[in-house]
Amino acid sequence: MSEFVQFCFSGLTVGAIYASVALGFTLIYNASGVINFSQGEFVVIGGMTTAVLIASGVPIWLAAPIAIIAAVIAGMTLYKLAIEPARGAPLVTLIIITIGASIFLRGLMQTVFDKQIHRYEGFSGEQSIAIFGAALLPQSIWILGGSLVVFVLLVWFLSRTKAGNAIRATSSDILAAKLAGINTNSTMMLAFALSAATGALAGVLATPVTFTSYDAGVLMALKGFAAMMLGGVGSPAGALIGGILIGLIEAFTAGYISSDYKDAAAFLVIFLVLFFMPGGLFGMVRVERV
């Protein structure tokens, strides 16, 4: 029993992180139809920057916002320099560009920071709380809470604000959105900025538990993507639930099967979803116009 609860805790914790990554994917996907492969790097920028600042004596309440701003700048620069000039290009081109951005950012972090593994202390200390004989880290509560807040803000933003409506309009028909007077460029820039902030926040919250290093982004992106696929591409609720599920699947794989292959669980989910449920839990299959 206590073992089971323990796996649930760790699954929920990492799942919430994957959910945040998936939410970041969803934002950009909804605005532009692009899957931004450098989403994982935003998470690493958040975690690494915070870790390095804290190590040099900056308090967390200052380090975290700086890290998020750094990621936002990276996201906006990425859009301005690489995505915007290639607007209207074939999907393959955009995929290669965001992959390139991912590798570039990875290299940048290796250069600016280092190749070490980083972490810092949890926001509310390291003293775990015992529940049903299992240990819950206070940081896990921060992570779960953070993801929920991001989710709620995102849903509110997309459905209740003018900018959010612009994002949705841009995604469903870019020409119509332009005709309706929406500045589609600044809308997409906003989506990249928000997505970067979402990723970086996940990194800031997660690093005390998951640690981080310059090359941690790929795996993070992969799992975020698995989460998004499981939930249904484009759906914020799907991203949240998909993330949590991937986290749980991974934790139980590690606990009951083999910790060597816990990372394989996400791939397995990707393959199974592709096979049996291409729309995911909350998604829909888009009809293409010919």
Next chain:
Amino acid sequence: MTSLTLENIGISFGGLRALDGVSFTANSGEVTSIIGPNGAGKTTLFNIITGIYQPDIGKVLIDGTDVTGEAPHDLARRGMARTFQNLQIFEQMSALDNVMAGRHLHERRNVLADMFGLPSSRKCNRESAIAAQAALKRVGLGGVANRPAGDLSYGQLKRLEIARALTTEASLILFDEPAAGCNAVESREIDDLISSIASDGAAVILIEHDMRMVMRISSHIIVLDHGRKIAEGTPETVRKSPQVVEAYLGVHGAKEAGAALA
């Protein structure tokens, strides 16, 4: 003899009924035209016939065989070919290569023979080139065979698609607005071409906005409005049907339409 029969076809998109209870038969040697105002569901109907969409209800039959929901390439194997309203050209390929791609089903397909450049593969290539060249000549593009398709004019591309469909030797060919955007001369040429394709024995199904063309070359016309079939028959019958004129061009346009159709 090939015939295409639609039985009670219906499909909805997001609660919107795009087609409702559409039935008709198209026979070989004839041009069957589908007309109707914008949004009547013509292209949707084409996409159902060619297997891109699955109808919610109803059947598509080729020579009595139910082929509803078969994949587009399987339908091509059954002798179906089409052109596209918004051009689907292989732009990076030469005009000749575009049309040669239409020979796919006539080619021996063995990728290893192709990679090793075996005589069988070369022979196949030569035969395809000859057939494609002939199809290009037939549509009047013999002179631009080696030009990249991306360099051709809109009217030429329209004819290139026709040549590509022709070279499949399909017995059932669907043309989606083949003359749209073409000038009067080009339009006339396409007219004649389609008539000759039908008289060669293929069943031709045509979507076209140019009413003069439709009236001149169709043996059989189906009129759609808001996803429903509102009339069917020879050009004579359809021309005389007042609700067709009204539905097709709107009440205010009915007068001019009458003049155009007369």
Next chain:
Amino acid sequence: MSPVLRAFLIISALLLLAPLLFPSVYYYRIGVLVLINTLSVTGMVVLLGYVGLVSLGHAGFFAIGAYATAVLPAYGIPPILTILVGAIGAALVAAFIGKPILRLKGHYLAIATLGFGMLVWMVLSKEAWLTGGPDGMVVESIDVKAPFELLGIKIKTAIAWYWICAVAVVIGIVLATNLANSPAGRAMRAVHESDVAAASLGIDVARTKLTAFIISAVYASVAGSLLALFNRYVTPDTADFLHSIEIMTMTVLGGASSVYGALIGALILTSLPQMLTVFAEYENMMFGAIMILTMVLMRQGLAPAIAQLFSRGRK
């Protein structure tokens, strides 16, 4: 002149003449690496350039070849034959995973192949009993000088390797060029440009994609086997994500639409890190920047740009 003959003559001439520029045997070693990468990239040209699909896991197939060559001799299969076994293995794996994922579009394929590559890497790192784990394993060496000595030619090992790989590359490029101008290749290019139009002509889109995927996997696997034999050592890094990215970057830099691009991309991105320490130090950033810049400024890659320069010169 047919495109195949032209490719054969140009590539053969380049590979024959290149050693004139090599100041030392060390350069033959770089040459071998360039050629092995050219082979992987040629496979990628078939996949990305002909049929228009992205794979971020090609290092996985490369590693299948490399480890087939490393592992199988212990089970009595002669090293040369392991190249073939590896290629067949890679083809089967590609067929197995390609079947479900190739039905889907761009992003899914990219992610699924990325996952595949990482999965291979994971297995190679964790199953130490078979693969030696993260430290890798030694590969039984073969006597590459033998065929030359048979002809009475005395030759250094690295130089022998250069000529063997040169032959492999010429064969690889001729096969890929043949394919481009054949019925199967035409179907691939048709699928690349419009899958609806291709399907309307009877081309089985999924099958065509799968064929290209399998072919590209075989190229990668053979390249992997050659590298294993040449280095006489393999590590799981052959399957690393970065290696997949390297293959991809070489492909887009050279230009995915032609086999010449494969050679150009492999040449530049293999030799630069060997010669410029700055490049090696900032490898990630360099690769990333090259991918972005090529896609934004010169989407067709270098090969068409160079070809244009030549044809302009002729006029």
